[in-house]
Amino acid sequence: MKRRLMNNIGLKILAFFAALLLWLIVVNIDDPVVDKTFSNIPVTVTNEEVLTADPKNPQTFQIVDGTQTVNVTVVGKRKLLNEIKAEDILATADMKELTLKTQIPIDVTVNGYEGRYSSAYATPRNLQVKLEKEQGKKFPITPTTTGTVRDGYVLGEIASDPESVFIRGPESVISKISRVTAEVDVSGMSSDSVLKSQLTLYDEDNNEIDQSLLTNNLGSKGVGVSIQLLHTKKVSLEFDTSGISAAPGYAFSEITYEPQEIHVSGKSDALDSITSIQVPRSALEISGVSEKTEKIVDITPYLPDDISLADENAGTVVVSISVEKNGTKSFELPLGSIAVNNLAENLKLTYGMAENIEIQVRGPREILDKLEAGVDITANIDLKSCKEAGTYEVPVNVQYPASCSLEQSIKVKVVLESKE
Numbered sequence: 369m370k371r372r373l374m375n376n377i378g379l380k381i382l383a384f385f386a387a388l389l390l391w392l393i394v395v396n397i398d399d400p401v402v403d404k405t406f407s408n409i410p411v412t413v414t415n416e417e418v419l420t421a422d423p424k425n426p427q428t429f430q431i432v433d434g435t436q437t438v439n440v441t442v443v444g445k446r447k448l449l450n451e452i453k454a455e456d457i458l459a460t461a462d463m464k465e466l467t468l469k470t471q472i473p474i475d476v477t478v479n480g481y482e483g484r485y486s487s488a489y490a491t492p493r494n495l496q497v498k499l500e501k502e503q504g505k506k507f508p509i510t511p512t513t514t515g516t517v518r519d520g521y522v523l524g525e526i527a528s529d530p531e532s533v534f535i536r537g538p539e540s541v542i543s544k545i546s547r548v549t550a551e552v553d554v555s556g557m558s559s560d561s562v563l564k565s566q567l568t569l570y571d572e573d574n575n576e577i578d579q580s581l582l583t584n585n586l587g588s589k590g591v592g593v594s595i596q597l598l599h600t601k602k603v604s605l606e607f608d609t610s611g612i613s614a615a616p617g618y619a620f621s622e623i624t625y626e627p628q629e630i631h632v633s634g635k636s637d638a639l640d641s642i643t644s645i646q647v648p649r650s651a652l653e654i655s656g657v658s659e660k661t662e663k664i665v666d667i668t669p670y671l672p673d674d675i676s677l678a679d680e681n682a683g684t685v686v687v688s689i690s691v692e693k694n695g696t697k698s699f700e701l702p703l704g705s706i707a708v709n710n711l712a713e714n715l716k717l718t719y720g721m722a723e724n725i726e727i728q729v730r731g732p733r734e735i736l737d738k739l740e741a742g743v744d745i746t747a748n749i750d751l752k753s754c755k756e757a758g759t760y761e762v763p764v765n766v767q768y769p770a771s772c773s774l775e776q777s778i779k780v781k782v783v784l785e786s787k788e
Contacts, residue, residue, distance in 0.1 A: 401486060404449040406457055408437045411474060411495050415463045420502065428502040428538045429463075430581060435496045440476050444485030452478055457488070461495040469499055504536040507548040509567070511593045515555030522633045522678045523554065524596030533567065533591070537582035546572040552593045562594045598633040600678045604644045605630065605667065605685065611653035614691045618658050621690040621698055630667065630685075631678035638674040645670055652687065660698070660726055661689045693728065696775055699741040700724045703780070706764065707748035712755055712784075720759060720781035731772030744769060749780065757786050 411431075419427040440457050442449060456479050461472035474490040509528040517523060528550045535542065550565035567584070569577040607623060614620045630645065651665050668683040677683050690698050703719045711717055727745060729736065739745055746767045754760050764778040 400446055401444065402446050402449065403441050403443045404452070405439050405441045405491075406452075406454045407439050409440045409454060409457050409459045409490070410437050411435065411459045411461055411490075413461050413463060413472070413495070418463050418466075419499070426502040427499050428581065429497040429499050430538050430540070431495065432498050433496040435492055435494070436580075438474060438490040438492060440488060440490050442476075442478060442485055442488045444481075448481065448484055452481060452485075456480055459490055466497070471496060501539045502536060503539040503542045504534060505542050505545070506532055506534050507545060508532050509591060510547060510549045511565075512549050512551045513554045513593075513595070514551060515553045517554050517597060518556055518558040520600055521558060521597045522600050524598040524633070525594075526596070527594050528565075529562070529592045529594060530586075534585040535569075535582055536584070541577065541581060544571045544577060545569050550591045550593050552595070554595055557595065557597060560594075560596050562592045565591050565593050567591060598676075599636050599639055600631055600633045601639045601642070602629045602631055603642055604628065605647060606644050607647045607652055607687065608649040609652060611649040612657065612689055613655040615656045615658035618691040618693055620657065621692045623652070623687055623689050624700075625665075625685050625687045627682075627685065630682065632671065632675050633678040634675045638672070642672060642675060652689070654689065657689055657691045659691065661691075663687045663689065690726070693730070693775065695733070696728045696730045697736040697739065699727045699729065699739070699745045701727060701741055701745065701747055705742055705747070706780070707746070709748055709750045710752040712751070714787055715754075715757060715784045716787050717751075718783045718785070720783050725764060725778055725780060727766055727768075727778065728775035729768050729772045730775055731769070735769060735771055739769070739772075747778075749782070751782070751784075754782070754784055757784050759783050 413429075416429075419429065438459055440459060442452060442457070458477050458479055460475050460477075462475070463472060466472050471494040474493060474495055476488040476490050478485060478488055509530065509532055511526045511528040513523065513526065533548060535545065535548075547570050549568050549570070551568060552563040552565050554563075567579070567586070569579060569582075571577055605625065605628065607625070609620070609623055612620050612623075632639070632642070632645075645667055647665065647667060647670050651670070652663060654661065654663065665685045665687055666683055667685055668677065671677070690700075692698050702724050703721070706725070708717060725747070727741075727747070729739065729745065747764050748767075749762050749764055751760075751762065754762070760782050761779045762782055764780055766774055766778065768774065
């Protein structure tokens with residue numbers, strides 16, 4: 369019986385296939401064939417040049433329906449799929465296979481794993497495109513900066529190289545371009561430099577435009593932005609007041625102005641030669657002044673040719689012209705120097721005005737010339753009757769020498785608010 373079993377060829381074949389089947393079952397249980405999906409795989413379009421083959425009617429395309437990226441499913445052994453990474457997967461759409469002028473089949477390959485996986489396919493299976501006329505247009509490049517240069521410097525001339533760019537792409541995208549910028553970061557810069565930049569395109573609503581379907585003529589050099597830095601310096605102002613005349617019975621007293629210094633910029637040798645800005649008579653030509661008068665002066669026209677404002681918006685100077693009645697003298701007291709009496713503990717005070725108060729005192733000239741505001745001339749307000757939050761006009765009590773008199777009464781506007 370034993371010999372018959374050992375010599376039974378059919379039984380041996382059956383045992384071999386049984387063993388093979390068992391081995392396949394064990395192998396597949398240990399490393400089965402499964403599928404794995406990789407998301408957001410970009411689709412690369414190849415052979416785009418077929419759209420421009422006809423020079424009389426060059427075309428380009430736009431990807432629609434969100435098929436610029438796809439999900440890719442790879443079928444293969446589990447151990448193999450665990451090795452595959454998203455960057456190994458290449459999804460391509462060959463423009464030569466365009467059908468119905470709207471669809472291109474997407475082909476998937478897994479680089480480095482060719483022949484080792486069962487299959488791979490994209491979802492969706494086709495790249496959806498829209499053909500349209502190709503257009504090219506030249507745009508100026510506007511250089512822009514972010515950040516702040518080192519203290520003691522300001523930005524001078526800023527220029528892009530090249531100054532313009534030729535952009536080609538779908539007509540519908542080109543028509544949306546409103547401006548082209550090249551932005552660079554100048555944080556901490558202290559010397560002239562040329563910085564590399566990338567182009568950014570914007571539409572008329574200041575929205576950034578996707579450049580994936582566009583090409584330009586900048587080549588590998590790209591665009592550079594040259595930055596010039598200028599030194600800065602604070603200089604004083606000198607006004608010619610010979611054009612100011614007071615009304616009959618008054619005498620011109622003085623001018624005060626803010627700011628008292630301005631911040632200018634220029635090359636170091638130009639800044640070394642300047643100590644002040646001379647403002648001519650024509651800037652303050654005014655007659656018949658009988659009260660304190662303010663005049664706005666733009667000092668920009670009086671800057672030397674090689675000097676500019678460090679801040680182009682800071683060229684305005686407010687000039688206050690003071691006159692005095694014959695036998696009087698004017699004094700200015702800052703609001704903060706006014707003593708406040710009887711302010712309720714539950715209230716806080718601010719002034720409803722920004723300017724200093726002007727006090728005109730009459731007396732002998734030899735005494736007036738010796739008086740000093742804040743020392744001989746002082747002021748206070750009494751808020752005894754102001755017990756609730758609100759806005760009040762209160763008289764200012766002025767203290768001055770007994771030999772003098774006050775020309776006019778003075779009031780200030782105070783705002784009282786409850787303390788939190």
